[in-house]
Amino acid sequence: xxxxxxxxxxAGVAVVIVVAGVCALAVFSSPVHAVAALALSxxxxxxxxxxxxxxxxxxxxxxxxxxxxxxxxxxxxGYLSVWGDAAVVAA
Numbered sequence: 867x868x869x870x871x872x873x874x875x876x877a878g879v880a881v882v883i884v885v886a887g888v889c890a891l892a893v894f895s896s897p898v899h900a901v902a903a904l905a906l907s908x909x910x911x912x913x914x915x916x917x918x919x920x921x922x923x924x925x926x927x928x929x930x931x932x933x934x935x936x937x938x939x940x941x942x943x944g945y946l947s948v949w950g951d952a953a954v955v956a957a
Contacts, residue, residue: 897950901943908940 884907892900912933920929927935 898947901947901950905940905943905947908936908943912936912940 884904888900888904888907891903915929915936916933
C-alpha cells in the first residue's frame with residue numbers, strides 16, 4: 867500500500883474524529899464551543915492544505931482557492947459562533 871493511500875485514509879479518519887468531537891462538544895459543553903472548535907479545525911485544514919503536496923490531499927480546486935475558501939468559512943463560523951446559544955424566538 868502506498869503512502870498516499872495511507873495518508874488519505876488517515877485524513878479521512880481525522881475528519882471523522884473532528885466531526886465526532888464537535889458533536890460531543892455541542893452535546894456536553896455548548897454549541898458556542900462546538901462551532902468555535904469547528905472553525906479552528908477549518909483553520910487547521912487550511913494550513914494542511916497549504917503545506918502538503920497536492921497529491922496527498924483531496925482538493926476541490928486550486929490550492930489557493932481551497933485555502934482562501936477554508937479560511938473564509940472559518941472566519942464566518944467564528945463570527946457566528948457567539949449566537950450558538952441564542953434563545954428560540956419563534957413559537
